[in-house]
Amino acid sequence: MSYDNWKLSNPQDDGWASDEVTSCCGVDQEGSGLSNCCDAKFYLETDICSACKEHAEEYMICTECGYSDQCYTMIELHEYQERRREDAQEYNKDE
Numbered sequence: 001m002s003y004d005n006w007k008l009s010n011p012q013d014d015g016w017a018s019d020e021v022t023s024c025c026g027v028d029q030e031g032s033g034l035s036n037c038c039d040a041k042f043y044l045e046t047d048i049c050s051a052c053k054e055h056a057e058e059y060m061i062c063t064e065c066g067y068s069d070q071c072y073t074m075i076e077l078h079e080y081q082e083r084r085r086e087d088a089q090e091y092n093k094d095e
């Protein structure tokens with residue numbers, strides 16, 4: 001599912017993503033299209049996992065590295081930039 005479709009289906013959440021990014025790469029996340037229980041496709045247009053036939057949630061992935069939301073958290077963009085800056089300072093210290 002594209003980001004636009006995802007956003008359209010969640011109009012009440014409009015605006016949340018304005019400055020939230022993944023903690024790993026500092027980019028948007030997107031729906032994986034796979035269930036978080038079995039890592040399987042959904043049955044047709046439902047939220048039923050095609051592997052276990054149970055209701056399931058779609059997990060999100062980082063649009064940059066493709067890792068699942070198990071591997072990152074959503075943080076404010078300025079917080080991500082702050083971390084990057086600290087990492088850079090850390091690196092310079094070791095030089």
Ligand SMILES: [Zn+2]
Nearest residue numbers: 037038049052
């Ligand atoms: Zn399942």
Ligand SMILES: [Zn+2]
Nearest residue numbers: 024025062065
């Ligand atoms: Zn990432």
